[in-house]
Amino acid sequence: xxxxxxxxxxxxxxxxxxxxxxxxxxxxxxxxxxxxxxxxxxxxxxxxxxxxxxxxxxxxxxxxxxxxxxxxxxxxxxxxxxxxxxxxxxxxxxxxxxxxxxxxxxxxxxxxxxxxxxxxxxxxxxxxxxxxxxxxxxxxxxxxxxxxxxxxxxxxxxxxxxxxxxxxxxxxxxxxxxxxxxxxxxxxxxxxxxxxxxxxxxxxxxxxxxxxxxxxxxxxxxxxxxxxxxxxxxxxxxxxxxxxxxxxxxxxxxxxxxxxxxxxxxxxxx
Amino acid sequence: xxxxxxxxxxxxxxxxxxxxxxxxxxxxxxxxxxxxxxxxxxxxxxxxxxxxxxxxxxxxxxxxxxxxxxxxxxxxxxxxxxxxxxxxxxxxxxxxxxxxxxxxxxxxxxxxxxxxxxxxxxxxxx
Ligand SMILES: C[S@@+](CC[C@H](N)C(=O)[O-])C[C@H]1O[C@@H](n2cnc3c(N)ncnc32)[C@H](O)[C@@H]1O
Numbered sequence: 391x392x393x394x395x396x397x398x399x400x401x402x403x404x405x406x407x408x409x410x411x412x413x414x415x416x417x418x419x420x421x422x423x424x425x426x427x428x429x430x431x432x433x434x435x436x437x438x439x440x441x442x443x444x445x446x447x448x449x450x451x452x453x454x455x456x457x458x459x460x461x462x463x464x465x466x467x468x469x470x471x472x473x474x475x476x477x478x479x480x481x482x483x484x485x486x487x488x489x490x491x492x493x494x495x496x497x498x499x500x501x502x503x504x505x506x507x508x509x510x511x512x513x514x515x516x517x518x519x520x521x522x523x524x525x526x527x528x529x530x531x532x533x534x535x536x537x538x539x540x541x542x543x544x545x546x547x548x549x550x551x552x553x554x555x556x557x558x559x560x561x562x563x564x565x566x567x568x569x570x571x572x573x574x575x576x577x578x579x580x581x582x583x584x585x586x587x588x589x590x591x592x593x594x595x596x597x598x599x600x601x602x603x604x605x606x607x608x609x610x611x612x613x614x615x616x617x618x619x620x621x622x623x624x625x626x627x628x629x630x631x632x633x634x635x636x637x638x639x640x641x642x643x644x645x646x647x648x649x650x651x652x653x654x655x656x657x658x659x660x
Numbered sequence: 661x662x663x664x665x666x667x668x669x670x671x672x673x674x675x676x677x678x679x680x681x682x683x684x685x686x687x688x689x690x691x692x693x694x695x696x697x698x699x700x701x702x703x704x705x706x707x708x709x710x711x712x713x714x715x716x717x718x719x720x721x722x723x724x725x726x727x728x729x730x731x732x733x734x735x736x737x738x739x740x741x742x743x744x745x746x747x748x749x750x751x752x753x754x755x756x757x758x759x760x761x762x763x764x765x766x767x768x769x770x771x772x773x774x775x776x777x778x779x780x781x782x783x784x785x786x
Contacts, residue, residue, distance in 0.1 A: 397712055402756075438778050439757055440711055463679045484675050487683060502690045509712035511662065512675035514683060515690040526685040 391431060392443045392450070392473075393421045394480060394508050403441045410434055418616040419450045421480070440507040445473040447617070448641055448648040452535055452586035453477045455613050455639075455653050460485035462530040467520045467573055470497030472504040474535055475513060484512045486530075491516045491523060521568035528578025536566045538587035538594050566598045574606050577658040582611070585654045595652040596622050596631035596638065602656070603632045610634040611655040618645040622654070664695070671696040673709070704749050707760035707775055714751040714758035719744050721751045722762060722770055729754055732762070733782035737771045749773070 393403045400421065407414060407425075412434065415424040424447070431437050431444040458464045458478045469475045469490035479488050490505075490513050492498050498517055505513050518524070520534075539562055566587075573583050587594055599622075602608050610632075622638030624631050638654040661676040674680070674692030693712065696703045705714075714721070722742050724732065729752065732738045742764070750764045752774070761773040772779065 397715075406757075432781070435757070438781060439759070440708070461677075461679075463677075463682065485677070487675075487677050487679055489683065489686070498689060505690070506694060506706075506708040509693060509708050511673055511692045511712075512677065513690075513692065514674075514686070514688050516686050517689050518687075524686060527682040 391423060391425050392445055392477060392480075393423065394441055394443055394476070395421065396480065396484070396509050397439065398441055403436060406436050406439075406441065407434070410436065417447055419447060419454070422447050422450055440509050443473060443476060443504070443508065445477075446649045448588075448646060448651045449473050450477065451615060451617065451639075451641060451651050452533060452584045452653050453481065454616065455586075455655050456531050456533050456582065456584040458482050458486075458488075458531050462486040463527070464488045465523075465529045465532045465573070465576060466490045466535070467523060467532060467569060467576075468492060468535050468537060469501055469515075469533075470494065471500035474533060475501070476504060476508050476510060478533070479510045479513055482512070484510060486512065488513045489516055489529075490514070491518055491520065493517070493519045521565075521572050523572055523576060525575060528581065529576055530578060530581050532573045532577055532581070532583040534570055534573045534583060534585045536569060536585065536587050536594070536598075538562060538566070538589040539591055540588050563593050563597055566594055567601045570598055570602050571605060574602060574608055574656065574658060579658055580660040582655060582657045585656065587652045588649055589652065590640065590642075590650055592623055592626040592629070592631065595640075595654070596624070596626075596635040597629070599635055599638065599654050599656070600632040603634060607659055609657045609659060610637045611657050612637045613639055613653070613655050615639055615641075615653070617641060617648075620645075622652075662692075665691045669698055670694050671703070702748070704773070705751075705761055707773075707778070710751050710758055710760045714753070717751055720746060720748070720764070721753050721758075722764065723753050726754050729759065730782050732770065732772045733774060733779040737769055739768050740770070741768050742770075 413426040470492035475490040619639040622635040641651040665672040673695040763771040
């Protein structure tokens with residue numbers, strides 16, 4: 391879980407959690423702790439007081455790669471239920487603005503509930519299809535935490551094998567390409583975006599990035615993450631991807647003991 | 661520094677930013693934090709505003725023990741002799757935490773204004 395240091399200091403939140411019998415183990419990521427809790431975090435006072443956000447360690451990675459700064463104007467194009475949105479607002483010390491967008495109304499409700507629970511004041515919530523987000527202003531940073539087939543959610547199978555399954559009936563890569571291209575167009579010159587998924591499927595990762603590199607003057611940036619990672623791949627089952635994809639990062643559950651993630655940093659030249 | 665933003669029923673509190681005017685063109689579902697709601701001609705602070713900014717209140721705070729807060733959640737109101745509160749909305753505090761609002765009525769009654777999810781949880785857990 392992440393400690394939310396908006397209404398209280400980290401120390402106060404830790405003391406409250408310990409008084410409720412939660413055992414906490416620190417991680418390499420600021421505010422993130424591995425916890426042993428009996429039952430759901432929703433049974434904790436700290437939850438109802440908006441002092442914690444239950445989320446996996448890996449979900450911090452796209453936000454750390456984007457590195458939003460106080461004063462930035464940030465867009466989170468696929469934001470609900472708000473784990474990464476609220477993490478960004480916390481890192482920005484609530485200075486600057488985060489626009490949190492999602493296209494599913496039921497999920498927007500979960501997003502606004504989380505913003506209220508944590509008490510954050512610098513988030514604007516919008517309800518657009520990511521592909522059609524209005525081109526009204528240039529953002530400093532944009533997060534595209536894309537809808538994906540999500541097999542990264544599963545760790546390893548019962549017999550220790552890595553689970554890997556193809557996307558569902560919806561054409562996810564087509565949706566992901568549309569959203570990523572619009573995100574790039576929404577960046578100001580010199581701005582940066584992060585494209586992330588919780589799948590290992592190259593068609594939804596390197597494939598989507600290769601599409602963007604073919605359509606726009608985008609630069610893939612390297613990144614030194616706080617958890618063990620592998621490079622992006624440049625070929626899979628006979629399909630070749632742009633060599634710049636090597637600078638992306640793939641996080642596997644067996645190396646990080648958390649869910650899988652794919653993270654790409656992309657810059658728009660000045 | 662904060663700005664306030666209003667709709668017919670709610671007042672929102674938004675952290676001030678030089679860049680906010682750039683975002684005027686978007687259709688906004690929620691701006692910042694819901695701060696107050698108009699209820700029958702009165703302004704009621706939201707639970708989230710109480711939790712976030714209640715620490716700054718100098719009066720109209722009612723301190724309860726955890727089991728009193730639980731009773732408030734189960735029974736809907738509690739009675740007691742509290743000092744330093746005027747009739748109207750008050751903040752509910754246990755130990756060092758503000759949970760949300762109550763409605764203080766003379767003489768010595770507090771009516772629960774906490775959200776359903778919190779009431780249910782308090783009733784079951786504490
Ligand atoms: C992986 S989840 C985002 C999780 C979120 N970033 C967090 O950290 O809590 C992907 C989200 O994308 C949304 N989504 C799906 N299609 C979309 C589209 N075309 N435009 C914008 N959002 C979309 C889904 O409703 C879903 O909430």
